[in-house]
Amino acid sequence: MTTPALQCQPCPPRARVRTDEDFIVNNGVTAGQVVPLDVVTYDRGGLRNSTTPSRLTVPAGWPGVYSLGASVRFLAGTDDTGHGYRALFLRLNGTIILASQKLPDVRLGTEPTDLTVTTDYELVATDYVEMVVQQARVTPENITADQVTPFSASLWLTCLHR
Numbered sequence: 001m002t003t004p005a006l007q008c009q010p011c012p013p014r015a016r017v018r019t020d021e022d023f024i025v026n027n028g029v030t031a032g033q034v035v036p037l038d039v040v041t042y043d044r045g046g047l048r049n050s051t052t053p054s055r056l057t058v059p060a061g062w063p064g065v066y067s068l069g070a071s072v073r074f075l076a077g078t079d080d081t082g083h084g085y086r087a088l089f090l091r092l093n094g095t096i097i098l099a100s101q102k103l104p105d106v107r108l109g110t111e112p113t114d115l116t117v118t119t120d121y122e123l124v125a126t127d128y129v130e131m132v133v134q135q136a137r138v139t140p141e142n143i144t145a146d147q148v149t150p151f152s153a154s155l156w157l158t159c160l161h162r
Contacts (some may be wrong), residue, residue: 012159013045017053019153025074025149032089032132035072035153047157054159057128064162067105068098069086070117070131070155074114078137088115091130098129105135131155 012162017037025033047056058066074086087102099117123129131153 004046011044013047013156014058015043015047015056016041016154017048017056023153025133027136032134033080033129035133037155047139054130055128056155058125059125062159062162063124064122065120065160066119066123066157067118068157069103069116069128072133072153074113074135086113086115087134088117089132090117090119091132093127129155129157
């Protein structure tokens, strides 16, 4: 009796990218602002392309169900305008919102606002995801590139099943 040879399957594609600089989020940008993600934490499968660094793209041959997520930290407010909000979105192919979180602003808060969104979604080759931020205050707000916390601006995508 012969034992069948084990077939090694290729590792599913997965990537995590982040920003290494604070990013200013302007007030009133209706469509939100795509966060530039210039640091690759890991990329197994070529999901990040340096010509479109804010995106993670599903590679050819890997359609399937993906887990995707994003996190961001808005720094504490510096003025007394209050009555606004801070929001984070996962956007598919530049138009479709897959997940979002929106929190009211804290007036003259001393604590930052941390947002995280995750979802699972069926994707096909060339689909791409971006993280988009938005805020409604009189003054621009910063998101931080603080790497000490898990809430620095980052985006991740992992193939779960194809």
